[in-house]
Amino acid sequence: MDYQKISIQITPFQEWLRDVLNAQLAEIGFDSFVETETGFDAFIPATSYSEESLNEVLEDFSGDFSFEIQSEFIADQNWNKEWEKNYFKPLMIGGECLIRAPFHTEYPEAKYEIVIEPNMAFGTGNHETTASIIALILQNDLTGKTILDMGCGTGILGILASMKGARQITAIDIDKWSYEGTRENAALNNITNINAKQGDAGLLGNEKFDLIFANIHKNVLLNDMEAYNAVLNAGGTLIMSGFYTEDIKDIRTKAESLGMKDAGFVEKNNWVAHSFIKKD
Template identity: 40%
Template sequence: MNYTELQLRLSPDYTDILTAELAELGFESFVETDEGLSAYIIESDFDEKAVQELITKYEGQTAIAYEVSSLEKRNWNAEWERDYEPIEVADQVRVRASFHESDARFRYDIVINPKMSFGTGHHETTAMMLEQQLGLDFVGKSVLDVGSGTGILAILAEKMGAQTILAFDIEEWAVENARENAELNDCPKTTVFQGTIADVDPTTQYNIVLANINRNILLAEIPFYTNLLTKNGYLVVSGFYENDAPDIEQKALEVGLSLANRATTNQWTSLSFYKP
């Protein structure tokens, strides 16, 4: 599977805004650069006309230039190792690559070798999800990780005592990566499969559902997540911009959930909901 790389040269003040907008167009991963932003999307999903319309939308506010190139499937470790530093969350979680030494000061040590999946904890949404998880009781609980990417959220869930974790992603390479990372972290209770929410057994219920994806998928699927939640269960979501939080919250309230917690970092937002 080939990827398209979109390299944007723009003011740092607009990188977060363009990241959110490009995520709505299907771009899956983002890397901030000295010149602006690089964004990545499956080649078959790339729509240059939509990108041009987005550039036109903002070029009256800031100077923007872009270049498009095709990338063959490759191992992303070399890309990350150049400047990959461990991530520390709430003084309890440390996310590192296998080439870093462990640090005994942290309660949870998570090893993530990203390959083509970018959920390393460096992005604000992943870090917020990890911090939200620290506020929940996972001991003996069943967990569903939607769009698992590298498997980082599932791994923390198991390290926090979850009894069973089912994770899935639509991309084959993400599933392979999550399985490898689960093995690296000695997480035998984590099962990862390739598919969508439609492939999850609707008769099985979970104490906690984690979904770090994007606004449109969340709005469409929150009712499904809610049906899969046990009473007194929690849904934790992120992957959307602060301006989209009211729509996400409204959808959750419509299906009977109650807001439990909110976190915002650099205009990205994470929400957790409780099922009475």
């Protein structure tokens, strides 16, 4: 898939505005964001990019801020080089989980070492949502558990779950890059118990899961939460991320309407990972 990279510099820079713009751009199709010192880089499938829509988002803030915008077309075959050059550095989370690419040569030792082949699929651990769920996984014993990873991206969460003792992982993503990337990364890490599928919540059938990760946009979570709840075992946990602190009320209201109990959340730079337990 070809992507359009949009680099935005904000003057005067405000971190809250960067977060707001990321959320609003996600609503018009941008699916990956990388923070820079005075702004951010945003990525969108080239066929979905609209300069007019981008300008409409920025116009609401143009009275108090100015924006320097650079646009770059990234061809399908160039994405690995882009990440290697600019973004993907070895990353340690929780002092236990190292995430690196095959091309990294210098990195610390860790209890869990995950090798990820970078591509446009979301999930190298650098984003707050992925890092927060990884931290939660590290805190729990997953021995013998069945796992569902919705919006699996690179497959990183399922790979770590397997390393933590999970019995079987089903990984689902609507994007072809993610489906293929999850299969490749599982093989790269010698993981054999991940079943990757391309699609959405419509693929969920009679299987039951002890733990579900759903790292997707807020609107998708609200739309598909009932389907997640239907395949979650009684006493099982649903961890949702991909939304902001201001969205907690909507997410919690929906979850509780389905009979799930609030099990708390973690927040990092206004991004949230929220846990709910299905009542017995």
